[in-house]
Amino acid sequence: MPLHAEGTGTLGEYAAEHGAVAHSRSKSRDDPLSVLDEEDRIFANEDLLRIDHVPDQNKIVGRNNQIETVARRLKPTITGGTGKGTLLLGKSGSGKTLVTRYVSREVVGRGLENDVRIGRAVIDCAQRRSEVQTVIHLAKSLNEPEKTGITIPHSGIATGAYYDRLWSVIDELYDAIIVVLDEIDRLAPPDDVENVPPEEADDSKLLMQLSRAGEENDVDASITVIGISNDLKYGDRLDTRVESSFSPDEIVFPAYDANQLGDILERRRDAYRENVLTDDVIPLCSAFSAQEHGDARRAIDLFRLAGEVARDNDAAQVTESHVRVANDDAEVTRIQDLIRGCPTQAKIAIAALATMDEFSERSAFKATEMYRVYRAFAEAIDANVLGKKRITDQLREYETLKIINMTRTSDGYREGTYLQLSLLDDSSLLLQTIGLDERCANIPIDGRMRQHIVSIVGS
Ligand SMILES: Nc1ncnc2c1ncn2[C@@H]1O[C@H](COP(=O)(O)OP(=O)(O)OP(=O)(O)O)[C@@H](O)[C@H]1O
Ligand SMILES: [Mg+2]
Secondary structure (H helix, E strand, O other): OOOOOOOOOEHHHHHHHHOOOOOOOOOOOOOHHHHHOOOOOOEOOHHHHOOOOOOOHHHOOOOHHHHHHHHHHHHHHHHOOOOOOEEEEEOOOOOHHHHHHHHHHHHHHHHHHOOOOEEEEEEEHHHHOOHHHHHHHHHHHHOOHHHHOOOOOOOOOOHHHHHHHHHHHHHHHOOEEEEEEEOHHHHOOHHHHHHOOHHHOHHHHHHHHHHOHHHHHOOOOEEEEEEEEOOOOHHHHOOHHHHHHHOOEEEEEOOOOHHHHHHHHHOOHHHEOOOOEOOOHHHHHHHHHHHOOOOHHHHHHHHHHHHHHHHHOOOOOEOHHHHHHHHHHHHHHHHHHHHHOOOHHHHHHHHHHHHHHHHOOOOEEEHHHHHHHHHHHHHHOOOOOOOHHHHHHHHHHHHHOOOEEEEEEEOOOOOOEEEEEEEOOOHHHHHHHHOOOOOHHHOEOOHHHHHHHHHHHOO
């Protein structure tokens, strides 16, 4: 798509002309507080569409195998024994957290029937990000201070002392413990993985302590660990010593297809009032999310957002067009949130790639081409010019965030292999968002710059 605005001289002007600022959906009311009295004509129970809502088993779609396997591995805890270590692997929104919460909740209930006290702690490691933080959280969530008399301070004692308190809490209160470490890979950020020996990474240290608590610290209660990760190769990363004591089985959660996503939404239809959903809504939400690697979280979010768009428009029904608006909004918000948080250097590099995409017929570019445009931009706004390797490293992060695609490619002869970059998101939207940045707003995209870019990438 060519950059239309002929007169546009800078990225800031481009942003102002195209106005990507997320638009407010609601109409203005004479009395803004009247919303408090209005009856909701769209939703009957919006809570069913909350992400942490755990539906009944008959509402969980296509995960019988995974439920059964997790149940088998946790079963020994029902009689106070030790379950088997397990890693649940799969992309985001594939039901890992749901299955774990569901099965472990049932297991705790069965334990109670047998007079076995099973403690369950579900820790979101993405929020903690260090071994000690995780141990503190674990101890706090299992502790009942009025029964144990043990306090867990926020800080101020050594990691070893936190472990000791954790073991005491466990032995005082429970016969068996199920520890769920959700997003466990986030305990060891990629920088660490490269620079720290595996046994010193926070995730390994924690797993080691938990899996050897019985042997080394005389903890009587059994401890069973379930790790969850989006990284399908997470298991390979574990230190061999951890591997041998934790010895997890891996359970893979495949992506959902559009039919399964449709089923998942169908089973939450009760969130809406009767006759509010038109026939296209569920199939369209499922189709959009099936394109996003079959992400059930995205499908449910979209399903809810479409209803909110309809409600904000005072519509009596949710229609296909509400889904489309919701889908665009969700994408714009995602990109704006991501871009706003980027360092200036990364913004300049992404702007380079996005203008190349806009100015030419091509959509994939060599890293060297991107770097030349980046350099021209950085010089034009008097920013530091970083080396090519630093810039490509910075961009790598946006690969994980699905803004950019990076692949090693070969053109068969002459140049050997090279790094190829392309955008996964709408280039115009990226430029509009980057144009809102105070410094990047000055990036020139006038006729001269355009010629320069064409001379690098061809037209
Ligand atoms: N099979 C399913 N049936 C019904 N609802 C599902 C199913 N799978 C996922 N969901 C719903 O989709 C949402 C996302 O699922 P969940 O949180 O379990 O994904 P996840 O695999 O843990 O993703 P992430 O790796 O991003 O944490 C939740 O609201 C969950 O209830
Ligand atoms: Mg999860």
